[in-house]
Amino acid sequence: MSPPSIDTSLPAVASGYPQFVERKSRDARALLLAAAAVSVALVMARSLWTPWLTALILLIALLWRAKNEEKGATKTLLRRLLPVNAFMIFLWVSLPFTVAGESVHWLGLDWSRVGLHLAALSTGKANAIALVFMLLLTPLGIHGVARALMRLKLSPKLTWLFLLTVGTIHRLRDHFATALRAMKLRLSPDATLRQRWDGYAAVLARAFVQSALRAETLQKAMRCRGIDPASGALPSFDTKRWDNADSAMLFVALALAIALAVFG
Amino acid sequence: MHISEGVLSAPVIAVGWVAAAGGVAWGLRKLQPERIPHVAVIAAALFLAALVRFPIGPTSMHLTLLGLAGVLLGWSAVPALFIALMLQAILFQFGGLVSLGANTTIMGVAALTGGLVFRLFGTRLPMMLRAFASGFMAVVVGTVLLCAALWLSNSDFRGTLPLIAATQLALALIEGVVTALIVGFMARSMPRLLAS
Numbered sequence: 001m002s003p004p005s006i007d008t009s010l011p012a013v014a015s016g017y018p019q020f021v022e023r024k025s026r027d028a029r030a031l032l033l034a035a036a037a038v039s040v041a042l043v044m045a046r047s048l049w050t051p052w053l054t055a056l057i058l059l060i061a062l063l064w065r066a067k068n069e070e071k072g073a074t075k076t077l078l079r080r081l082l083p084v085n086a087f088m089i090f091l092w093v094s095l096p097f098t099v100a101g102e103s104v105h106w107l108g109l110d111w112s113r114v115g116l117h118l119a120a121l122s123t124g125k126a127n128a129i130a131l132v133f134m135l136l137l138t139p140l141g142i143h144g145v146a147r148a149l150m151r152l153k154l155s156p157k158l159t160w161l162f163l164l165t166v167g168t169i170h171r172l173r174d175h176f177a178t179a180l181r182a183m184k185l186r187l188s189p190d191a192t193l194r195q196r197w198d199g200y201a202a203v204l205a206r207a208f209v210q211s212a213l214r215a216e217t218l219q220k221a222m223r224c225r226g227i228d229p230a231s232g233a234l235p236s237f238d239t240k241r242w243d244n245a246d247s248a249m250l251f252v253a254l255a256l257a258i259a260l261a262v263f264g
Numbered sequence: 265m266h267i268s269e270g271v272l273s274a275p276v277i278a279v280g281w282v283a284a285a286g287g288v289a290w291g292l293r294k295l296q297p298e299r300i301p302h303v304a305v306i307a308a309a310l311f312l313a314a315l316v317r318f319p320i321g322p323t324s325m326h327l328t329l330l331g332l333a334g335v336l337l338g339w340s341a342v343p344a345l346f347i348a349l350m351l352q353a354i355l356f357q358f359g360g361l362v363s364l365g366a367n368t369t370i371m372g373v374a375a376l377t378g379g380l381v382f383r384l385f386g387t388r389l390p391m392m393l394r395a396f397a398s399g400f401m402a403v404v405v406g407t408v409l410l411c412a413a414l415w416l417s418n419s420d421f422r423g424t425l426p427l428i429a430a431t432q433l434a435l436a437l438i439e440g441v442v443t444a445l446i447v448g449f450m451a452r453s454m455p456r457l458l459a460s
Contacts, residue, residue, distance in 0.1 A: 039362045044274050051270070083357045087268040091424070098423020118420050125270025130357050137354065137361075145354060157292045157300060158343060164304030165347050169311060176312050201445030204316070204329075208309050208336070208446065209454045215305040219298060 028140055028148035030246035034253030035136040039129045041260035048117070050264035051124030058131035065135075077134070084130045088123040095119045142166050164218070172211060179203045266352070266359035266367055267410065273417040280366030280413070284346065287372045291342035299340065306336055307344035311351055328435075330371055330406060331399035331443045334379025336457065341379065342372040370409040378402030378443075391451055391458075392444045399443025403436035 045051050066073035099115030137145065146166065149159045183199045191199075272280070295303060313329050333341040346368045352358040359367045382398040389397075407429055414421040414428075450457050 036361070039269070040274070040277075043270070043272070043277060043362060080357050084268060084360075087266075087271070090427075091271075094424040094427055095420070099420045114420060118418065122268075122270045126268045126360075127270075129269040129360060129362055133354075133361055134357075142351070142354065145350075155289075155292050157295060157297065158288070158347075160300050161304050161307070161343055162347050162350075164301055165307045165311070165344075165351070168305050168308040169351070172305075172308050173312055176316070180316070197441065198445060201442055202449055204313055204442070205446040205449030205453070207313070208306065208332075209450060209457065211305040211309040212302065212454065212457050215302040218301040218305065222301065 026249055027151070027242045027246040028144045029151045030242065030250045031136045031140060032145070032148045032152070034250050035132050037250075037253050037257040038132050038260070041257035041264065042125055042128050042132070044261050045121075045125060045264035047264060048120055048124060050260060051121065051128040054260070055124055055128035055131055058128065058135055062131060062135055080134065081127065081130065084126050085123070088119070088126055091119045091122055168211075168214070168218075171214075172207065175210065176203075176207055179206065266349070267363050267370070267413060269360035269362050271417065272363055272366055272413060276413050276417045277362060277366060280363070280369050282365075284342075284365040284368035284372065287342040287369065288346050291339045291344075291372075294339045295343065303337055303340045303344050304347075306333075307348050310344065311348040314348070314352070327439060327442060328371070328374075328403065328406070329399075329439070329443065329446075330375045331378030331382070331395070331402035331439060332446060334375035334377065334402060335382045335395070335398055335443075335447065337375075338379055339376070341375040342368065345371045345375060366413055370406055370413065373409060374402040374406030377405040392448050395447035396440040396444040398440075398447075400436045400440035403432060403439050407432040407436070 042051055042054060062077055063074060066077050095115035095118050096111040097109075097115070099112040099118065101112055101114040103110040103112050104116075105111075140148070143166070146159065146163050149162060180203055183203050187196065187199060310329055310333055314326055316327060330345075333345060337344055346364070349359055349364055349367050349371065350361070353361050353364060378398040378401060381401045382394050385394050385397075410432075411425045411428060415425065447458065
């Protein structure tokens, strides 16, 4: 049994360093609301062509954008679709054989027609919704989402929680990766399963203990700077304000969502 | 344990969001402002712990540590999980933002169950045993809710539910063992973390 490992592909947007200068883009609230409206309409789609056609158009748009971005953007885009489709693979190998009803004989097997339709519909919807969010929210980055939460006037406690979590992830991730690497080096090849599990749990537990200590330091630092999360005062780095282009984009998104809900 | 986008029906998504909003609001209400950094850092650690791949035979699985979240954070686990799931959806496309409400409800209830199981037996059972039960029961309750959400979304999913339950049972056992080992370590090195 090999030692556990951690995904090292944490995107740069989680670096924990706020983008003090907001990139020229639409208002974060407009993008979030537009993505939500189109996604909800896609959830309600009944025919196969609506989510699949939407997914195809969005994929072409994203590939076009990736082509003009830095090297490797296309690969990153396709890699991000893998987790979306992991559960879909499970549906494709289970639903056609577990759903009752009319079946078709193909490749020596009996495939349920309803099961195939359900798997295809779920796959289309999952990919279309994921692509909508990638198109509209990925350029914002994590701090853009935080700005959207602030501007939507959600609970200051929730926004603080979000900002502090994001700010801590990168540092903790480095600690996790180093601790796991150290454990991997220290473990004897003849180590028993119990020793391996003990080592793995110790790495995780130590990370939680150090996190708690770090939280105490963070709390003291916030108090020293006079920051009170309950007061509702939030850091503001943005200069972008809602303008006519934001209203126009949201209007188009809502019209598209209504069209998808009615005709999809 | 994430439910992907496109699988749940609109009514289940709506109920999931209502329940999650209630849970997050109650969790934030009970969260003292001075505890926000603590919950945020633990939420970040939970987010990262869920990225650690644990090998099982030819494949590997990710832990959820929901029982531990309930033990360490209590009601604050619900907003912490909401944030962690939102980040996973944005950064990795695990789950998704439309199904975020349902996923928060499922995992939040599972974490609260884990915390309840740990506290319920007080000092009557050894701490390691309580921690195992907490990690195990959190995944079991989460799996029951996940299957219920799928079944309510479309009854055609019922054939796949035993398969999901079987894979999650293996995860429940591993989660129980790992939670017990982590809590055992914490009890030796920083007991006040468990007392809070």
